Amino acid sequence: MPKATRRAIPRKKPQQERSQAMVATLLEAATRVFVKEGYAKATTNRIATAAGVSVGSLYQYFPSKDAIAVELLRRYRDGLVELVGARLSTATPATFTVVVRDLIGELLRAEGINPALHRVLIEQVLRTSARKEMLGFEERLEAVLADGMRAAKIELRDPDLSAFLLVRVVLSVVQSAVVDRPKYKTPELADELTRLVVAYVTPP
Amino acid sequence: MPKATRRAIPRKKPQQERSQAMVATLLEAATRVFVKEGYAKATTNRIATAAGVSVGSLYQYFPSKDAIAVELLRRYRDGLVELVGARLSTATPATFTVVVRDLIGELLRAEGINPALHRVLIEQVLRTSARKEMLGFEERLEAVLADGMRAAKIELRDPDLSAFLLVRVVLSVVQSAVVDRPKYKTPELADELTRLVVAYVTPP
Amino acid sequence: MPKATRRAIPRKKPQQERSQAMVATLLEAATRVFVKEGYAKATTNRIATAAGVSVGSLYQYFPSKDAIAVELLRRYRDGLVELVGARLSTATPATFTVVVRDLIGELLRAEGINPALHRVLIEQVLRTSARKEMLGFEERLEAVLADGMRAAKIELRDPDLSAFLLVRVVLSVVQSAVVDRPKYKTPELADELTRLVVAYVTPP
Amino acid sequence: MPKATRRAIPRKKPQQERSQAMVATLLEAATRVFVKEGYAKATTNRIATAAGVSVGSLYQYFPSKDAIAVELLRRYRDGLVELVGARLSTATPATFTVVVRDLIGELLRAEGINPALHRVLIEQVLRTSARKEMLGFEERLEAVLADGMRAAKIELRDPDLSAFLLVRVVLSVVQSAVVDRPKYKTPELADELTRLVVAYVTPP
DNA sequence: AATGAATGAGTTTTCATTCAT
DNA sequence: GATGAATGAAAACTCATTCAT
Numbered sequence: 001m002p003k004a005t006r007r008a009i010p011r012k013k014p015q016q017e018r019s020q021a022m023v024a025t026l027l028e029a030a031t032r033v034f035v036k037e038g039y040a041k042a043t044t045n046r047i048a049t050a051a052g053v054s055v056g057s058l059y060q061y062f063p064s065k066d067a068i069a070v071e072l073l074r075r076y077r078d079g080l081v082e083l084v085g086a087r088l089s090t091a092t093p094a095t096f097t098v099v100v101r102d103l104i105g106e107l108l109r110a111e112g113i114n115p116a117l118h119r120v121l122i123e124q125v126l127r128t129s130a131r132k133e134m135l136g137f138e139e140r141l142e143a144v145l146a147d148g149m150r151a152a153k154i155e156l157r158d159p160d161l162s163a164f165l166l167v168r169v170v171l172s173v174v175q176s177a178v179v180d181r182p183k184y185k186t187p188e189l190a191d192e193l194t195r196l197v198v199a200y201v202t203p204p
Numbered sequence: 205m206p207k208a209t210r211r212a213i214p215r216k217k218p219q220q221e222r223s224q225a226m227v228a229t230l231l232e233a234a235t236r237v238f239v240k241e242g243y244a245k246a247t248t249n250r251i252a253t254a255a256g257v258s259v260g261s262l263y264q265y266f267p268s269k270d271a272i273a274v275e276l277l278r279r280y281r282d283g284l285v286e287l288v289g290a291r292l293s294t295a296t297p298a299t300f301t302v303v304v305r306d307l308i309g310e311l312l313r314a315e316g317i318n319p320a321l322h323r324v325l326i327e328q329v330l331r332t333s334a335r336k337e338m339l340g341f342e343e344r345l346e347a348v349l350a351d352g353m354r355a356a357k358i359e360l361r362d363p364d365l366s367a368f369l370l371v372r373v374v375l376s377v378v379q380s381a382v383v384d385r386p387k388y389k390t391p392e393l394a395d396e397l398t399r400l401v402v403a404y405v406t407p408p
Numbered sequence: 409m410p411k412a413t414r415r416a417i418p419r420k421k422p423q424q425e426r427s428q429a430m431v432a433t434l435l436e437a438a439t440r441v442f443v444k445e446g447y448a449k450a451t452t453n454r455i456a457t458a459a460g461v462s463v464g465s466l467y468q469y470f471p472s473k474d475a476i477a478v479e480l481l482r483r484y485r486d487g488l489v490e491l492v493g494a495r496l497s498t499a500t501p502a503t504f505t506v507v508v509r510d511l512i513g514e515l516l517r518a519e520g521i522n523p524a525l526h527r528v529l530i531e532q533v534l535r536t537s538a539r540k541e542m543l544g545f546e547e548r549l550e551a552v553l554a555d556g557m558r559a560a561k562i563e564l565r566d567p568d569l570s571a572f573l574l575v576r577v578v579l580s581v582v583q584s585a586v587v588d589r590p591k592y593k594t595p596e597l598a599d600e601l602t603r604l605v606v607a608y609v610t611p612p
Numbered sequence: 613m614p615k616a617t618r619r620a621i622p623r624k625k626p627q628q629e630r631s632q633a634m635v636a637t638l639l640e641a642a643t644r645v646f647v648k649e650g651y652a653k654a655t656t657n658r659i660a661t662a663a664g665v666s667v668g669s670l671y672q673y674f675p676s677k678d679a680i681a682v683e684l685l686r687r688y689r690d691g692l693v694e695l696v697g698a699r700l701s702t703a704t705p706a707t708f709t710v711v712v713r714d715l716i717g718e719l720l721r722a723e724g725i726n727p728a729l730h731r732v733l734i735e736q737v738l739r740t741s742a743r744k745e746m747l748g749f750e751e752r753l754e755a756v757l758a759d760g761m762r763a764a765k766i767e768l769r770d771p772d773l774s775a776f777l778l779v780r781v782v783l784s785v786v787q788s789a790v791v792d793r794p795k796y797k798t799p800e801l802a803d804e805l806t807r808l809v810v811a812y813v814t815p816p
Numbered sequence: 817a818a819t820g821a822a823t824g825a826g827t828t829t830t831c832a833t834t835c836a837t
Numbered sequence: 838g839a840t841g842a843a844t845g846a847a848a849a850c851t852c853a854t855t856c857a858t
Contacts, residue, residue, distance in 0.1 A: 247852060247853080263855080
């Protein structure tokens with residue numbers, strides 16, 4: 001693991017069909033290897049092999065192992081913000097509970113996002129060049145959430161603090177549920193988590 | 205990551221004063237380095253240097269890099285279970301809220317308990333050695349929590365599921381607060397988190 | 409051959425006996441490998457092996473292959489300037505010719521310097537971070553030479569230009585003689601080169 | 613330096629117009645890159661890019677990186693022998709000095725003749741392929757020079773040794789002047805170098 | 817028991833060369 | 838012919854671990 005700092009941003013914007021496919025293949029393989037081996041034990045050669053390509057090709061698209069992590073995280077982050085934004089934007093006072101429940105259900109089913117991957121990577125990337133870029137992520141999520149709650153006429157004494165809390169609460173539970181404990185059935189867990197959220201935001 | 209790791213359990217139980225001090229020094233240094241660099245980028249030399257000793261000395265007390273992580277995790281786990289158990293065991297229906305608030309406050313101020321560090325380590329260590337040892341940890345915490353709630357006459361439809369939820373909820377918020385966002389003042393955050401917990405466990 | 413620029417200056421000032429020996433061993437091995445294989449074909453592993461040590465040790469003392477070349481060149485340069493300075497400082501009008509002859513003889517016998525090595529390295533290092541440091545070398549040689557000629561009461565219309573010329577002339581002939589053509593007997597070549605120099609600096 | 617080199621002689625004699633142009637373009641680009649980066653750091657991709665073509669095209673005309681160096685060296689060698697031979701063949705005892713001065717001037721201004729480049733390449737190429745081909749080069753130059761001096765009725769005690777000396781002397785000064793020190797004006801340098809040569813070959 | 821130089825297997829990374837398009 | 842993505846052998850470099858002092 002060389003010491004010298006290297007680029008952690010993608011080497012080039014893939015624009016051709018083939019490139020897109022290559023990047024996708026590599027990211028999928030990297031996801032598998034990162035989740036299976038952990039970041040430290042995942043080697044570029046292993047990732048390339050898992051993707052069925054040569055290391056050289058990997059380096060054609062990513063300048064370093066960290067760059068792969070950064071890209072993966074970027075996609076995760078964007079997917080999550082988009083999903084949460086889309087669902088909450090439809091919330092009204094009347095539908096808030098059901099919207100939250102559906103959103104949580106979707107998150108637990110890991111549709112479009114991969115909490116396991118996220119958990120492996122976040123610590124690495126947080127110490128990386130891409131730190132700053134990533135930093136805005138939770139804020140964006142909180143903003144999206146605060147918007148949704150406002151639209152649903154949820155009244156809170158400190159909406160920002162509550163958004164901060166809720167983002168963590170939901171993500172961590174989703175993460176734990178998906179990664180560590182497949183023992184809890186999704187619907188029950190979604191119900192219970194929804195209950196927790198609703199109890200918090202709707203004073204008795 | 206050169207050379208495969210061998211033993212991941214401490215080479216010996218240090219009993220002498222000096223040994224104890226050495227181990228403590230090394231663990232503190234390791235904590236700093238792991239948090240600052242991430243597990244993958246933390247080298248044994250860097251840890252030794254941070255502790256002000258030679259690598260050789262490090263290996264006198266820990267048979268491998270992973271063993272350091274394991275020991276750190278072990279202490280974290282034991283400390284946390286003990287703290288939570290001690291506090292909750294005093295809870296009565298009348299004091300539950302205040303006990304929870306105090307516990308959360310303590311966690312937020314805790315020194316030996318560094319969720320950020322342990323999040324990093326768990327990813328690495330859970331995949332290798334010590335997996336088994338660590339595995340029961342969350343269950344123990346949940347059990348301790350469930351006991352506490354039962355003592356406080358908290359009624360829940362699925363106490364286990366609720367314990368699972370609450371453990372995650374509290375730890376993740378504590379972690380985020382400590383690591384990412386020192387912007388929220390501890391007391392306010394503790395209050396709000398307590399409110400969330402209480403709202404969930406005490407139906408209106 | 410990695411692209412990223414790395415340090416080309418020695419990683420640390422060797423001060424211990426052992427370190428000194430290690431550095432010396434490595435530089436000698438590097439000299440052999442560079443001369444035998446050429447710069448491009450000389451690998452750090454080959455150099456380490458030739459030195460009878462591990463690659464790791466090589467990198468303990470030199471941060472990169474280029475750094476070895478730079479150090480080698482630095483030593484060559486210093487040795488040469490010192491030798492030329494020492495010899496010429498003794499020159500008087502009466503002894504100039506014999507001093508020059510002796511100096512040339514010494515250079516041809518490669519005592520303390522290694523023109524073959526120099527030839528391999530100069531082109532590489534000239535394109536390196538150490539460029540600037542190395543740049544003063546010829547100037548220093550020229551200055552030393554100009555001093556010597558002045559002491560010997562040599563009269564020239566443009567002493568700087570002549571020093572420039574003479575430095576190149578002598579070094580290139582020495583280099584070619586040592587490296588390419590061991591066919592010319594040293595004494596005859598020294599005589600002839602001396603004749604060339606003397607004919608140039610002492611107008612008829 | 614990945615992958616061993618194979619052929620080092622041109623894949624084919626380019627006879628079409630287009631091919632000729634392509635070869636010329638590539639050699640010019642290679643010259644620039646070799647001079648700027650050094651042989652070891654010059655990659656085939658960089659050369660191709662500098663030539664404004666793809667790597668594939670490069671390999672259409674040269675079977676290997678070394679083959680480019682060889683071809684460059686071949687052209688250098690042939691051009692130099694031809695130039696020196698042509699100029700010196702016209703020398704008579706009366707015109708020798710002026711012919712030498714003109715030749716030196718031409719070398720200093722020469723474009724296709726780039727001693728700096730060839731110094732880089734010779735180190736690499738002389739150790740690998742083409743060694744044999746290149747070996748006769750200096751001898752040919754020396755022979756051409758000896759012929760010229762004979763025609764000019766220059767009397768020397770060891771004409772071969774003198775030719776050896778003079779070839780090195782002139783080429784090294786030309787090289788240094790072109791590469792390292794653009795500070796010396798061409799005419800003055802040519803004059804002074806001529807003076808050196810003439811002083812040597814024409815005893816007082 | 818402490819030290820830190822030495823080791824070398826294991827990584828990351830490069831780049832000459834090929835070949836499908 | 839031209840292209841440039843893909844290849845993978847080989848290079849550079851790192852770092853967990855050992856062991857002589």
